[in-house]
Amino acid sequence: MAEMEFGFLNSMQNWHEKLDDFAMWEGEVALALAADRHGFDSLWCVEHHFDAYGMCPDNIQYLSYLAPLTKTAKLVPGAVILPWHDPLRVAEKMAMLEYFAPGRTALGIGRGLARREYLGFRQDMNESRERYAEAARMVLDALDNGFIEGNGKFYKQPRVDIRPKPLRGYSDALYCVAMSEDSALAAAELGGRMMTFIQWPIERHVPMIESYRKAFAEFHPHLDVPEPVLTDVTVCHEDPEEAKRLAYEYLSKHYVSVVKHYEFAGDHFKDIKGYEGYQAAADLIKSAGMEESQKNYVEAQNWGTPAQIIEKYRERLDLIGPFFALVEFSYGGMPFEYAQNSLRLFAEKVIPEVRKMFSNTGKVTARPAALAEQG
Template sequence: MQIGHLNVMQNWHKDLDDYQMYQGEIDLAVAADERGFDSLWCVEHHFEDYGLCPDNIQYLSYLATKTKRAKLVPGAVILPWNDPLRIAEKMAMLEYFAPGRVGLGIGRGLARREYVGMRIPMEEARGRFDEAARLVLKALETGYMESDTALFKQPRVEIRPRPLKSYYDDLNCVAMSNDSALAAAEIGGSMMTFIQFAFSRHLPMINLYRDRFREVHGREAPPCTLTDVTVIHEDEEEARRLAYEHIGNHYMAVTDHYEFAGDHFKGIRGYESYQTGADLIKSAGLEESQRTYIEAQNYGTPKQVIEKYRERLELVGEFNAMLVLSFGGISFENAQNSLRVFADKVMPELRKMHTNTRQASQAA
């Protein structure tokens, strides 16, 4: 089992400016490296408090100098918003700052306001993602990029510094819909998804991904990465209080940022399933939808968190875990406490659970 830490780079802190917020996020990532997390990830978001990292590869290049062991993964580069050539060049550079510990994460993006700000028609998202993914992966394997299509016209150029590795076997794809799950499977990537509702509702998409991966590649899919907005505290009531305040804040931010109260998804190819989710939120009501979201996340005492992971392991088999510990205005003191308690009391149990599961599977 691989355990990752994801910086979402939100500034809902009433008492911190953006510089202070960044220092807190950096300190959290460095602490995750020191406490044995396997990977450090960072989102790409633009223009507002929801996420203050317009270039996650640049951020990871800085972390490369501050960390020693964890893999560094953009989580994710949003392909439709970026020039494929520049992604390949920046990934190649990142390898030189952290040789042997770089992964690639790609995504399609969902927020209409970010598409508008980046001047990219949202209707082109699927095509841009598919084509850019092929171009970036090929360039990082061959050392050059060229293309002559309606979306990307690129004369042949070399990638310098030269890439140190191929990413066909080290690719992570963010998937929040069946469409994206199928795209991840077809390109051969490991699927990373955010927990949104009761885990049983995630199983059909996970199985869809696995089935399609097996069909296309003739082998089993790599473990999925399951991402939780996480609060861990030794005191059960305090864990619940923090979760309902700050995971609740985060849910409201998600709903606003992605405009889940609107109807615009239904007319955009590849985003139709998000309209179904938006309609469910409206029919259930915002307060009930918020409560459902909070309860889906993995929060609580170490024992409660371990038990939720155990239930998922029984349902889905081997998976990787990702934690978001700073979000929704939670203090960095509380985020660091969650990280410390997780590393000391949860992480060892998770690793044992997965080892036992793998050994039992091999024996069978």
Template sequence: MEIGHLNVMQNWHKDLSDQQMFEGEIDLAIAADRLGFDSLWCVEHHFEDYGLCPDNIQYLSYLATRTRNAKLVPGAVILPWNDPLRVAEKMAVLEYFAPGRVALGIGRGLARREYRGFRVPMEEARGRFEEGARLVLDALDKGYMESDTELFQQPRVDIRPRPLRGYRDALYCVAMSNDSAEAAAELGGSMMTFIQFAFERHMPMIELYRERFRKVHGREAPPPVLTDVTVIHEDEEEARRLAYEHIGNHFIAVTDHYEFAGDHFKNIRGYESYQAGADLIKSAGLEESQKTYIEAQNYGTPKQVIEKYRERMELVGDFNAMLIVSSGGIPFPVAQNSLKLFAEQVMPELRRMSARSRVAA
């Protein structure tokens, strides 16, 4: 099992400037590397407090100089908002800063306000994602980029510095819908998803991904990456209080950023399936939906967190785990405590569980 740490770069802190928030997030990433996490990830978001990292490859280039062991993964580059040529160039440079410990994460984005800010029609998202992924992967394989399609007209140019490697064997794709899961499988990438509701409801999409991967590539899919907003505390009641405050805040941020109270997804080609989730939130009500979201995440004492992972492994088999310990305005000392408790008490047991799971399989 690989275990990752994800910076979401969210400033819901009442008393911190954006610079102070960045410093706190950087300290968490450096601590995760020191504590033995396998990978460090960072999201890409724009224009508001929901996520303040508009260039996650640039952020990881900085972490490359401050860390020693962890793999560095943009989680993810949102391809419809980025020029594929620039993505390929920046990934080539990142590898020079951290040779042998870089992977590529890609996604197509969901927030209407971010698409509007970039003047990109959401109806073009899937085409831009699929073509952009092909161009970036080919360029990092071949060392040049060239395209003449309706979406991308790119005269042949070399990628310099020359790419040290390709990323088809180190590719992660964010998947929050069946369409995205199938796209991840077709590209041969590992599926990374965010836990949103009771884990049983995630299983059909995971199985769809696995089935499509086997059909396209003739082999078993890599383990999915399961991402939780995580709060760990020595005291059970304090863990619950922190979770209901700060994971609850994160749910409100998610709902607002992606406009899940609206009806617009049903009219956007490629995003129709998200309307079902939005309708579920509306029918259940915001308060009940928030509670469902909190309970789906991983919070509690170290023993409680281990048990939730054990229950998941019984359902899904082997998987890779990702933690978000800083979101919803949680104080950075509390986030650091979650990280430390996870590394010292949860991580060793997770690795043993994963090893037993592989032997049993």
């Protein structure tokens, strides 16, 4: 059985009071390089636009910069928001990234959630699901076959070669952002690994994980169901009280930025095709109130001393079986020295113990219980 995987996520936020964007960028790059040195399996970077919430408008370009500076970690755009891109350009840029880091690439894709970003790109959010599905198939086929073509509703693409030629396809290295059950089912249909951000106690994520597993097994009966990717905003500190202080200060600020960026205090999701499910989450936030919602969000993340974090991973393994742990250490204006300390301590104390624990679970596959009972 393979080891449990750990990834590091750059979110490229600048809520720092005294840092300009260049200094923030240097701090984020230093974190990524430290994650590679400390043995993280992969380096990820989000794509966002027009706001301090996330200042990496081209994560494939960013990973191309990291490629010669890193040694072992896989490089994963987490994720390319397909409706905002020409599929041809996505395929070309991924092919180039492979040449900078042969054997060290994977592909992450998503469809985006922020209305402000869709407006900036002059895109109709009502079209996002159809655009995503059409573009995803074109990009995956292009990287498999070495050429791209399309005659769909949105992309009329004459057949052209991808040069340099892709070194690999991504049927076994595809990650799909899934923050709703619809997106989880779309990930399963494409054959991608579901990547989600922890928002609630893990028990509330289980139904979507199980739906994904069941759908994946039905769409791809000849394949093992891949482990889901669970993303936490993390603080790791030797002192439990200091860990709690940092978590409640900076995770709370991060939560406020999430609600603001995605307009979770609004009612617009119910009127946008393909996003109706997000309105329920927005309504929960409004009904609970901001203070209570902040507290619930902070408590759902995996933070604390190394021992506390290990125990929370143990609880998750017991509940859902094997998963891929993706962690974010820099957010909410947290000073980079705190983020670096979290990363170092997590790598030294948490990763080895959780991998040991994972290897002793005896759970080789991630098939849902209902399917396992059916044989």
